[in-house]
Amino acid sequence: MTLAPETTDLKVQLKLEDDWFTVCDLAQLLPGRGVAALLPDGRQVALFRDRGGALYAIDNRDPFCGAAVLSRGLTGTHQGRPFVASPLLKQRFDLETGQCLDDEAVRVATYEVRAS
Amino acid sequence: MTATLGATPTIVLVGHGMVGQRFLEALAERGLTATHRVVVLCEEPRPAYDRVALTSYFSGKTPEDLSMTDMEFIETHGIELYVGDPAETIDREAKKVTARSGQVFEYDTLVLATGSYPFVPPVPNKDAEGCFVYRTIEDLLAIEEYAKTKATTGAVVGGGLLGLEAAGALKGLGVEAHIVEFAPRLMPVQVDDGGGAALLRTIEDMGLSVHTGVGTQEIVVGEDGAVTGMKLSDGSELATDMVVFSAGVRPRDQLARDCGLTVGERGGITVDEQCRTVADPHVFAIGECALASDGRVYGLVAPGYEQAETAAATIAQDEAEFTGADLSTKLKLLGVDVASFGDAHGTAEDCLDVVYSDSRAGLYKKLVIGRDGTLLGGILVGDAEAYGTLKAFTGSVPPVSPESLVLPAGAGAPTQLGPSALPDDAIICSCNNVRKGTIRGAVTEHNCTTVPEVKKCTKAGTTCGSCVKVLGQLVTAELEASGVEVDKGLCGCFSQTREELYEIVLALRINTYQDLLDRYGRDGAKSGDGCEICKPAVGSIIASLAPTIGASGYVLDGEQASLQDSNDHFLANLQKNGSYSVVPRIPGGEITPEGLIVIGEIARDFGLYTKITGGQRIDMFGARVEQLPLIWARLVDAGFESGHAYGKALRTVKSCVGQTWCRYGVQDSVRMAIDLELRYRGLRSPHKLKSAVSGCQRECAEAQSKDFGVIATANGWNLYVGGNGGATPRHADLLAQDLSDAELIRLIDRFLMFYIRTADRLERTSTWLERIPGGLDHVRDVVVEDSLGICEELESLMADHVAHYADEWATTINDPEKLSRFVSFVNAPDTPDPVVGFIPERDQIKPDLPLLSIGMRPAEDVLEGSAQR
Ligand code: SRM
Ligand SMILES: Cc1cc2nc3c(=O)[nH]c(=O)nc-3n(C[C@H](O)[C@H](O)[C@H](O)COP(=O)(O)OP(=O)(O)OC[C@H]3O[C@@H](n4cnc5c(N)ncnc54)[C@H](O)[C@@H]3O)c2cc1C
Ligand code: SF4
Ligand code: FES
Numbered sequence: 001m002t003l004a005p006e007t008t009d010l011k012v013q014l015k016l017e018d019d020w021f022t023v024c025d026l027a028q029l030l031p032g033r034g035v036a037a038l039l040p041d042g043r044q045v046a047l048f049r050d051r052g053g054a055l056y057a058i059d060n061r062d063p064f065c066g067a068a069v070l071s072r073g074l075t076g077t078h079q080g081r082p083f084v085a086s087p088l089l090k091q092r093f094d095l096e097t098g099q100c101l102d103d104e105a106v107r108v109a110t111y112e113v114r115a116s
Numbered sequence: 117m118t119a120t121l122g123a124t125p126t127i128v129l130v131g132h133g134m135v136g137q138r139f140l141e142a143l144a145e146r147g148l149t150a151t152h153r154v155v156v157l158c159e160e161p162r163p164a165y166d167r168v169a170l171t172s173y174f175s176g177k178t179p180e181d182l183s184m185t186d187m188e189f190i191e192t193h194g195i196e197l198y199v200g201d202p203a204e205t206i207d208r209e210a211k212k213v214t215a216r217s218g219q220v221f222e223y224d225t226l227v228l229a230t231g232s233y234p235f236v237p238p239v240p241n242k243d244a245e246g247c248f249v250y251r252t253i254e255d256l257l258a259i260e261e262y263a264k265t266k267a268t269t270g271a272v273v274g275g276g277l278l279g280l281e282a283a284g285a286l287k288g289l290g291v292e293a294h295i296v297e298f299a300p301r302l303m304p305v306q307v308d309d310g311g312g313a314a315l316l317r318t319i320e321d322m323g324l325s326v327h328t329g330v331g332t333q334e335i336v337v338g339e340d341g342a343v344t345g346m347k348l349s350d351g352s353e354l355a356t357d358m359v360v361f362s363a364g365v366r367p368r369d370q371l372a373r374d375c376g377l378t379v380g381e382r383g384g385i386t387v388d389e390q391c392r393t394v395a396d397p398h399v400f401a402i403g404e405c406a407l408a409s410d411g412r413v414y415g416l417v418a419p420g421y422e423q424a425e426t427a428a429a430t431i432a433q434d435e436a437e438f439t440g441a442d443l444s445t446k447l448k449l450l451g452v453d454v455a456s457f458g459d460a461h462g463t464a465e466d467c468l469d470v471v472y473s474d475s476r477a478g479l480y481k482k483l484v485i486g487r488d489g490t491l492l493g494g495i496l497v498g499d500a501e502a503y504g505t506l507k508a509f510t511g512s513v514p515p516v517s518p519e520s521l522v523l524p525a526g527a528g529a530p531t532q533l534g535p536s537a538l539p540d541d542a543i544i545c546s547c548n549n550v551r552k553g554t555i556r557g558a559v560t561e562h563n564c565t566t567v568p569e570v571k572k573c574t575k576a577g578t579t580c581g582s583c584v585k586v587l588g589q590l591v592t593a594e595l596e597a598s599g600v601e602v603d604k605g606l607c608g609c610f611s612q613t614r615e616e617l618y619e620i621v622l623a624l625r626i627n628t629y630q631d632l633l634d635r636y637g638r639d640g641a642k643s644g645d646g647c648e649i650c651k652p653a654v655g656s657i658i659a660s661l662a663p664t665i666g667a668s669g670y671v672l673d674g675e676q677a678s679l680q681d682s683n684d685h686f687l688a689n690l691q692k693n694g695s696y697s698v699v700p701r702i703p704g705g706e707i708t709p710e711g712l713i714v715i716g717e718i719a720r721d722f723g724l725y726t727k728i729t730g731g732q733r734i735d736m737f738g739a740r741v742e743q744l745p746l747i748w749a750r751l752v753d754a755g756f757e758s759g760h761a762y763g764k765a766l767r768t769v770k771s772c773v774g775q776t777w778c779r780y781g782v783q784d785s786v787r788m789a790i791d792l793e794l795r796y797r798g799l800r801s802p803h804k805l806k807s808a809v810s811g812c813q814r815e816c817a818e819a820q821s822k823d824f825g826v827i828a829t830a831n832g833w834n835l836y837v838g839g840n841g842g843a844t845p846r847h848a849d850l851l852a853q854d855l856s857d858a859e860l861i862r863l864i865d866r867f868l869m870f871y872i873r874t875a876d877r878l879e880r881t882s883t884w885l886e887r888i889p890g891g892l893d894h895v896r897d898v899v900v901e902d903s904l905g906i907c908e909e910l911e912s913l914m915a916d917h918v919a920h921y922a923d924e925w926a927t928t929i930n931d932p933e934k935l936s937r938f939v940s941f942v943n944a945p946d947t948p949d950p951v952v953g954f955i956p957e958r959d960q961i962k963p964d965l966p967l968l969s970i971g972m973r974p975a976e977d978v979l980e981g982s983a984q985r
Contacts (some may be wrong), residue, residue: 003198024942031646033685033753035942042950044941051630052643063949066968067694068951076647078608080640085648087682087690091646 007075012047014039014057015112023047026115029055034071034084036060045111046071047073048095050082062086063100070108117427120893124153127431128213128221131229132158134167135403135420137184139229140195142428155221156195157213159202159230160252160749163190168417168475168580171254171281176850177835179253189896206375208396216638225398226370228385229424232365232415234405239275241335246343246358250282251365257825259360263289267357270294270872271346273332274362275302277447277527282360283324283451284450292833294325294354296332296346298363306445307480309494309629310473314480314497318452321478327354366412367405379468380407389437391423393605400427410440417579418442418547425549425558444501444510444546446496447584448893452478454584458493458510458659459484467492472522481522483627488514497524505535505653508542508552535586536593544586547579555587559594567591568886578741583586585889589679606877609633609641609651614802616656627667628675629654653877655679658765659800663916664807670761670927672934683762686938687925688744693963694746695952697737699722699761700751701797704771704789704809705732714754722747725960731768731806733759738961740948745938757923760798764878766805769793771816773855774811774828781811783828788857789817792826795861796868800873803882805868809833820848824864833860835868840882849885849892852900862911866899869910 010026016039023037029049029061037045044060060068062071065088073084075095082095092101093108100106124663127143129136131485134416136156143149158164163185190197201215206226213221234249235244246266248259263270263286270286272279275297286293295302302319316326331349338344345355367384369377378395384407386394391406393399403420414420419441429436444457462469462484470483479498481873483506486492491509496502514521517535535544540553558564558573567588571577576586606612611761612620612634617632626632632654634642646654655676660668671680671685683689688696700715705847715734719726722743724736739747760766769792772778773786789809796805808817809826819825825836831854839848875884885892897903899910929935940949953964 028936028942030678031673032651035937036940036949038941038944038947041293042947045940051643065692066951066965067688067692068949069682069694072680072685072690074648074651075645076609076651077641078647080644082645088692090648 002012010115012049012055013114013116014045014047015114016040020114020116032075034073034075036071044068046084047049047113048075048084050075050077054082055080055113057071057113058084058093058095058098059109060096061108062091063106064089065089118557121484122373124151125224126153126155126222127225127227128223129154129156129227129229129233130213131368131402131403131405132160132164132185132197132199133154133229133231134164134184134417135231135424136227136229136438137164138421139227139402139424140193141189141426142192142425143431144189146432146434148428148699149195151769152224154193154195155223156197157195157201157203157215157221158199160254161188161200162253163197163199165253166579170253171285173253173256173284175853176834182253182759187649204476206371208375208377208399211398222644223398225400227400227427228393228399229403230368230371230405233368235364235366236362237332239332239334241337241343242361243359244335244337244343245341246337247335248358248360250278250285250360250362259285259358260289262358263291266342267291269356270358270360271354271356272360272362274364275299275326275328276305276362276364277303277445277449278414278448279360279362280319282362286358286360287450290854291358292323292325293834294327294356295319296330296348296354297326300329302326302328303449303454306454306460307497308461308482310471310482311454311456311480311495311497314475314478315449315452315454317475318478318498319450322450324450330947365404365415367407369405372401372726378412380413382413383407384413386389389426389439391427391438392430394837400430402427408438408440412440414441414443416441416443416445418549421547421579422549437985442510442543442546444507446500446545446580451897453496453498453503455496455500455503455504455507456494457507458491462493463901464492470518470522475813483518483522483963485518488977489518491518503584503694504544505538507546508538508544508832509537512539512958516906518587528718535589545574545576545579545583547583548575550574550576552590555590556594559591560598564591565595566581582889588889589835605638606653607647609637609646609650612636612640614657615874617654618661618873619920621665622661626663627658627665627666629658629679630675646961649877651679652684652764653802654680655684656800656802656877660917661913663920664913668921669922670924671927672924681762681764686741686744687748687758687762687928688739689760690763691737692964693952693968694741694949695737695963696739697735697761698739698744698747698751699729699733699735699759700756701759701792702733702768703797704769704786706771706786706790710839711754711756714750714756718747718750723954725962729761732770733768735761738954738963740940740952742945742948743936745929749929752923752926752929753906757797758776758925763800764795764803765798765800766793768806769796770806770808770822772810772816778811778816780814780832781828783811784832785809785811785817785826785828788826788828788833788860791857792861793866795918796864797870798924799868799917799982801872803878803880805881821845822848823865826860832856835860835863835867837895838881838885840880842880844881844882851892851896863899865914866907866910868893869913870895870899870906873910926954 012023013020033052034048046060048056073087075084083092085092098108098110165182205214270291271294272283275295283293283295302315334347336345367383369379372385386403386407398609402423425439426436426438444456468485474480483494484492558570562780564570577587658667711898719736729735744839768790771786771789774783805823807824808819810817810819810821821839821841827834833855834853835851836848837851840846939945954961955964
């Protein structure tokens with residue numbers, strides 16, 4: 001992945017309570033592939049970047065199996081909405097709302113995220 | 117039927133061949149097995165089997181595979197089956213049959229289905245040692261035994277259908293085969309002179325010697341009384357170690373003659389339109405022993421089946437009749453398609469021929485057309501693709517000109533008549549007399565959606581198999597017509613199948629997923645992010661073709677990294693708690709003590725759980741993502757490579773110890789397994805690929821359960837394909853025999869590349885082989901006979917793969933940028949994932965599962981929903 005020079009200094013930040021928490025360089029996020037971040041309170045967040053450059057952040061825990069692996073799933077678009085499929089049992093989660101697309105009763109937390 | 121009041125009426129069936137068995141099924145379908153006692157006298161040492169497929173014994177089918185008798189069927193219907201106990205006499209007055217064992221059965225209805233016997237011309241020494249006939253499994257066993265131990269040359273008397281099959285079998289047994297035919301051409305009954313010439317050309321090209329227009333006068337024997345040659349009518353002598361008579365069959369009507377039933381002048385038990393003997397209303401005759409009401413004895417199974425149905429219906433007091441049948445046949449003789457249908461020889465008055473002939477290519481096609489344009493019949497040699505449709509159009513005026521139906525592709529516009537053009541009453545499966553309407557009904561009324569379902573529902577396609585192709589086309593056409601949108605697209609992003617995408621990628625050298633999606637994706641999906649189905653599928657296509665299309669052969673390079681399933685992305689297998697397993701390649705299962713020690717030390721140092729896998733190698737479980745590079749650095753250092761346990765790629769080539777150590781081994785199976793594993797390692801494919809090599813027929817490596825399995829023979833290797841363990845086990849089919857090392861590898865190259873090219877995503881070779889039109893025969897045509905002319909390309913694609921293989925773990929540990937991805941947290945690379953924990957079990961570790969559920973209860977304001985478990 002070659003990145004335009006002006007984007008290389010950008011940082012990925014998460015909104016926690018009232019502050020923006022800096023996670024990593026934007027360049028570390030490959031379109032279509034996630035990374036996991038550890039929050040100060042021990043929670044884990046999965047961060048993604050899509051082909052158009054949009055960023056998403058959801059809880060990293062797979063609510064079906066308990067393992068913290070959602071960041072390692074494959075991403076895609078379903079009816080215009082971005083999603084990640086868990087690498088364990090392949091359930092899909094909407095990246096904007098955290099809603100599980102394969103089980104109405106399940107939702108994971110989402111976070112506000114930006115590059116700055 | 118007249119039965120004594122109170123007693124159960126008895127039906128006695130004499131002869132348990134193909135037609136006899138069908139008769140029993142017809143009885144059961146009509147409920148007659150419940151109301152009657154049914155006794156079956158079976159002469160052969162085994163119950164009914166598929167005589168039509170007899171020759172497939174020589175390509176690996178066992179007598180059990182050929183069986184047509186489901187013992188459960190016999191038992192559930194209370195049928196008394198006496199195997200190996202023929203009927204000896206019939207007393208029609210007392211209505212009794214006496215069997216060889218001495219048992220006597222009284223009958224109310226007697227059905228004779230005694231079939232035929234092979235005709236052996238009355239030449240001197242016809243019974244000498246080394247003379248055989250070709251009719252039963254026992255005949256084959258005897259031929260095989262003799263060919264293997266005592267013969268290098270064999271002669272077949274008779275160049276008809278069976279003679280050619282027998283000659284092919286001899287050739288397959290490694291015997292130099294001659295065919296002696298009295299008529300001036302091969303297959304005189306089915307084809308005309310033109311067809312015979314095309315056939316002759318191809319058969320001689322295969323190395324069989326054909327002598328037409330000469331008769332056999334005498335079998336010459338040596339001092340020991342065994343065959344040494346035969347004298348021919350032109351005065352010449354042919355040296356041969358064995359003779360197989362295949363000069364036609366005669367109805368087995370002796371039993372009927374002995375009890376005074378009427379038989380025809382040239383044999384056959386005379387019956388009426390209900391298949392009842394003309395002499396005795398209590399006796400029926402069906403199959404090859406019967407002389408039907410049209411004055412013919414039918415030597416094919418389809419008319420026999422119709423007779424069986426007719427007799428059963430008559431016994432049930434339903435209306436049915438058999439007045440004659442079509443003699444259409446389509447055969448594959450020695451790999452050559454031969455078909456004839458309808459009035460093949462143009463006996464109708466005023467009829468005209470349309471002929472296309474190319475003897476250089478071994479092609480001959482003739483259609484017989486009536487004055488008014490009606491298609492009356494025809495002969496196809498060398499290419500019988502159109503048989504199914506043409507036969508179904510017989511008796512009607514086809515919607516396009518007959519010429520266009522026989523012209524080869526490329527000459528003018530060859531017309532492919534879709535089966536949808538056929539009328540509903542067109543017979544699609546002549547073996548089982550199934551019409552197009554019935555097949556459509558199976559789809560529309562019985563909800564069948566696949567060919568196997570339709571076969572089960574209608575019986576179509578279950579006998580000779582020649583109609584299966586048309587069957588497949590009909591099922592698809594019908595599904596499409598009934599509004600079931602058969603969207604064959606790969607996923608929501610692509611309307612193409614995997615196979616079509618492969619062709620696009622290869623032809624246009626498209627080497628990125630985005631490019632493919634933007635140019636060929638569905639409208640709504642273009643310039644989107646794709647999905648979890650097409651990304652890995654396209655990633656796999658790009659990986660299999662990488663060197664050829666100019667993509668990187670390293671699956672973590674650039675965009676390719678984002679396409680990989682998550683296991684491929686971490687080059688390891690994800691386990692339930694988020695840890696990984698590590699499987700180094702151990703080619704052929706052979707490993708040095710040093711290798712074992714290194715693996716042991718690594719597992720000990722990283723605290724991994726170790727287990728011997730079902731694939732003859734060692735799996736180490738419980739590695740955290742950040743440990744993977746460290747573990748692999750040590751493995752690569754010790755000479756190990758990725759085992760691709762995570763990839764849809766070659767897994768293992770299992771081996772047995774083989775000739776080197778084993779007292780039975782006939783080839784070096786370990787060396788071959790290692791060679792194959794090293795050749796195909798890293799090859800990405802639609803699904804995983806497994807293989808095995810056994811050193812002899814005892815098959816300790818279980819090669820017949822593999823995608824491609826190899827079994828050593830005294831002369832080389834037999835190659836089996838399409839085997840599968842797993843959820844739906846399938847025995848592999850024999851693709852080719854007695855191959856040299858080089859031939860074996862060349863054939864596997866072609867087979868694998870053809871599979872990779874045409875299979876669906878996640879379709880193992882077993883399901884692929886069952887699905888693709890034409891099945892194994894088609895695959896054999898393509899990869900062995902090169903019928904599509906693509907073998908050179910297939911081989912060169914594989915050569916590219918082999919030349920560019922590189923171990924992806926070695927590449928990865930030398931690439932700091934890639935290594936930086938192997939962390940639990942991007943913002944805390946040194947912190948391990950706290951949810952990954954282990955507890956002890958049997959002196960090793962296992963995942964700490966409670967830890968996973970503890971992790972499931974974080975602060976409530978953060979996790980808005982979670983699964984109830
Ligand atoms: C480790 C192993 C079991 C063991 O402890 O022995 C194993 C483990 C898994 N098998 Fe297997 N299979 C293992 C040998 C087999 C065998 C035996 C063989 O290869 O001789 C079979 C039957 C043979 C066959 O495939 O035809 C087998 C048939 C399957 C199937 C069913 C495939 C099918 O066509 O029906 C699956 C599921 C799938 O692929 O969709 C599967 C899937 C899996 C997965 C990938 C399931 C998963 O998603 O986690 C397991 C991953 C293992 C890992 O994390 O490393 N495994 N699996 C064996 C690894 C062999 C190796 O050295 O690579
Ligand atoms: C190698 C080969 C290839 C063929 N290929 C084709 C093909 O492609 N297409 C096609 O349509 N046809 C083909 N045929 C012909 C087909 O096999 C026969 O038409 C069919 O088997 C006839 O069935 P049947 O039940 O009448 O006779 P059979 O299947 O011969 O069965 C008769 C049975 O009766 C038994 N029997 C005889 N006398 C007695 C007795 N007194 N008591 C008890 N049992 C007795 C016999 O042992 C035999 O088992 C082929 C035949 C052979 C040998
Ligand atoms: S398959 Fe044959 S050669 Fe191999 S171990 Fe078994 S018996 Fe020996
Ligand atoms: S035509 Fe023989 S099985 Fe259908």
